[in-house]
Amino acid sequence: MKILIIGGTNFIGPYVIRHLNAMGYHDITLFHRGQSEIDLPATVKHIYGDKQNLEQHRAAFQSLSPDVVVDMIAYTETDTELVLRTFRGITKRLVMISSQDVYRAYGVVRQADTGSLEPTPISELSALRNNRYPYQDPAKDPDEWCNRYDKIPLEEMVMNDPYIKATIVRLPAVYGPNDPQHRLLHYFKLKPLRDSRSVILLDEGYANWLWTHGYVEDVAYGIALAITNERATGRLYNITEPQTSTMLDFIHAIGEQLNWDGEIIQVPSGHLPDELGIPLRTEQNIIVESNRIREELGYREAFSFIEGLKKTIDWELAHLPVGIGHDYDKEDAMLNELREAGVICTDKHS
Template sequence: MKVLVLGGTGVISSQISQQLLDAGHEVTIFNRGSKSLPQAERYEWLVGSKSEPEAFRTLMSGRSFDVVIDMISFTEQDARLTVDTFRGSAVQLIFCSTGAAYKRPFRTTPVREDDELLFDDPGFPYAYEKAQMELYLNGLSQEDGPAVTIIRPSLTYGIGAANLGVLRQNYNIVHRIRNGLPLVMFGDGKLPWSFTFAPDLAKAFVGAVGNERTYGQAYHATSEENRIWDDLYLEFGRILGIEPNIVHLPTELLMKVDPGMFAHLHYEKSYAGLFDNSKAKRDIPNFQVTISLNEGLRMMLNWYESEGHTVDADKMRLEDRLAAIHADWSRTMGSFGAQ
């Protein structure tokens, strides 16, 4: 099939692009031209930006695709541009949404797609705008334009990712464990969570391509390994052979320190993140999540070290300050017990 990937070179979409090639599809990638991929000659490349709607429409004019996978729509307006541009020139549109688009608290645990409501609090714009995008897509007539499939990743890591850790401190995690420095965890670290890696998630997108069972449907696709948040740091420690020093701070306190950085913890990750993949397994052939947290973190560590990653000094200072707050707090609380 002829497949266009809008994005195509990001953490998730690069894996989608590669797996599409492996499955024998003819793949075109649209991006800003700042990133490429291995075996770049096997793709057709279109350079541009969706932030320039008229130029985007002009570039796509006269082209047709069996499937368009949109990894770069974050709002209803973004999705409208994709739908309007490919109405009449694509059979199926696959949109990347997010597990954050589910309203919290969940109605079901593990979460089942069709039993949940969508996020409705503008206080967390990322989740709210993705939910508004989905509401628009859900309102489209399947008879009037391409069929729509929605896939909702939960927190996903992979080569190129910059979202690993509570502070999204990435390589700093490795550095801090190796040097005996404390790592900040939100809450008590005991909430269950699904840590998913991009090569597994990509299987859901590729398996939905041209798959009529997925038309008009939404799916999440996540790890099913039974893990808690502390395991993110504990597993890194096992790989490195060093027990990490984890300190726990209330989410409310972290929000006061930096609402922009920690809003995702407050709105999304303060609830158990366990997802039922039954629907995806039913409709998407060969969808199976196989990468464990240990295997995935080894992949990340190899990438950090092969690419020569260095510490983020600003986040080092912030985590040091937060750890000092925890130490002061612990001393203060301890003094009450001594009285």
């Protein structure tokens, strides 16, 4: 099987390539700009170029004649139209990496979709967002990616294309080594835990919110299965961890890895300042199940939750972004104010 991967040099992609190689698929070509230094198997071939100029490389793609094309960086309708146009007559199958932000539950959490809560667990058949372009920012240029990003129309385009058969893989919030978003830092209080803060303030709704995640090496294995299994043709898959933890439990698990023995103070929603509060509708849980890919493609995790978490923590602490910090004095002052007002409850870490 000849596999062409568009993108694939940042975070998840290299893990996908290593899984494919370990599974015995050695005819892998990577189309990318050549701007990232990555450690890949020596058998991987490279075509250098920008996705915006994809059609300029059509002759090289025709010569390669890939059995499957994998689009790791499908973000806008313009990009996807270009991919479909370029590879018509060259390949019969496209695997597109999508996101679980397509579900209506995600729109409800972000307070963009109004009305009743979505039932959980969320499957591939669950309702999609009513609102479109979820990250639009009027303050930015209309051509900025955030104003044109939406996976929903991209999924519709590839699944309805008459010339190329598609597989869609919807990813959860992915964490792991090389995560450019540093999710453990921004969502799970890793730095205060590392700094041995005796008290951490946490919005009460956020503490008890359930949000499905996935460890990067396991997620990449699921993608590799979707690429290499013909049964995946025409199918759509969620990849998720088998159990969804509350944010509080996730933070406690990190604390245990760091031998942290502090206390988390849950603050009723609305009492924390903007920089500490969570502008989400946390009564809407995002619990996504992945029964389909497990039953149809035999997907299973290779790493336990704790194994993946430990590998991520080690990497994050070795790669703290420059300038990352917390205003602990302000948090201490807020803690005293909340105690004086009698609005806090305590969850002692044990």
